[in-house]
Amino acid sequence: MSVRITILCDNTAASIGLIGEHGFSALIEQDNKKVLFDTGQGVGLVHNADLLGVDLTGITEVVLSHGHYDHTGGLKDLLLQTRGTRITAHPHIFQPKYARRNGVMRYIGIPFSQEAIEGWGGELRFSEEAVEIAPGIITTGAVPRLIPFEGGDQDLLVKTEKGYVEDELLDDLSLVVETPHGAVVLLGCAHAGLINTLTHVKALTGKDSFHWVLGGTHLGFYGPERLDEVIGELRSFSIDNIGVSHCTGLFAGARLAQEMGQRFRFCTVGTVIEVGTT
Numbered sequence: 001m002s003v004r005i006t007i008l009c010d011n012t013a014a015s016i017g018l019i020g021e022h023g024f025s026a027l028i029e030q031d032n033k034k035v036l037f038d039t040g041q042g043v044g045l046v047h048n049a050d051l052l053g054v055d056l057t058g059i060t061e062v063v064l065s066h067g068h069y070d071h072t073g074g075l076k077d078l079l080l081q082t083r084g085t086r087i088t089a090h091p092h093i094f095q096p097k098y099a100r101r102n103g104v105m106r107y108i109g110i111p112f113s114q115e116a117i118e119g120w121g122g123e124l125r126f127s128e129e130a131v132e133i134a135p136g137i138i139t140t141g142a143v144p145r146l147i148p149f150e151g152g153d154q155d156l157l158v159k160t161e162k163g164y165v166e167d168e169l170l171d172d173l174s175l176v177v178e179t180p181h182g183a184v185v186l187l188g189c190a191h192a193g194l195i196n197t198l199t200h201v202k203a204l205t206g207k208d209s210f211h212w213v214l215g216g217t218h219l220g221f222y223g224p225e226r227l228d229e230v231i232g233e234l235r236s237f238s239i240d241n242i243g244v245s246h247c248t249g250l251f252a253g254a255r256l257a258q259e260m261g262q263r264f265r266f267c268t269v270g271t272v273i274e275v276g277t278t
């Protein structure tokens with residue numbers, strides 16, 4: 001068995017012609033199975049896949065890490081290519097999600113209705129629990145919030161009948177991919193918190209060692225003290241490699257690079273991680 005992970009959407013693109021956008025998407029190829037984790041915001045997915053020689057038409061499974069537009073906006077373009085694709089997500093992805101910036105509310109939720117998605121051939125499967133996507137690939141389901149300094153953002157909100165309330169982002173989930181060299185944890189935006197997520201993966205799988213931790217860590221939103229606390233907790237896990245994208249930012253990325261040395265990688269659009277049989 002071999003696993004190949006290709007970053008298709010990220011805030012940063014490091015090669016000529018590839019499009020960087022605020023968002024994240026990664027393709028997991030496990031032998032002949034193709035699973036897409038997130039879709040970016042809909043700017044670069046198809047363009048980047050074409051340029052990278054990635055065939056999107058064979059994708060049979062999509063997993064959405066949560067309902068924000070920068071992870072779900074590429075869904076239409078994808079479904080128009082694939083048809084008949086199953087989409088696994090937490091039921092809260094369709095909540096009307098907003099961000100407050102300078103006192104102004106901006107809609108940042110999924111830009112499509114459930115009916116539209118189904119009309120494009122998307123078969124939605126909702127679960128709050130961990131779900132097997134394919135042999136060796138599971139979602140984490142909703143992640144319990146156990147670490148006091150992780151998660152929570154007063155400026156991320158859900159519109160309800162009683163007005164705007166803080167979005168608990170219970171829809172935030174990650175993906176765990178078993179490989180011959182150990183588990184790979186793929187993070188979308190890690191709103192639940194990096195440590196909360198890894199702690200939950202440990203509870204789910206019984207493993208606290210990971211071959212790769214990859215994706216959006218959300219650490220870009222943490223100040224230096226909180227970042228130090230996360231990195232302190234990170235030392236309790238055995239992590240062979242860490243690859244950061246999206247909401248990590250340069251400051252947290254540099255701090256992690258200092259911590260991890262050669263085991264750190266900045267994962268931009270076009271990055272390919274291959275974990276083979278040997």
Ligand SMILES: [Fe+2]
Nearest residue numbers: 066068189191
């Ligand atoms: Fe998000």
Ligand SMILES: [Fe+2]
Nearest residue numbers: 068070189247
């Ligand atoms: Fe995000």
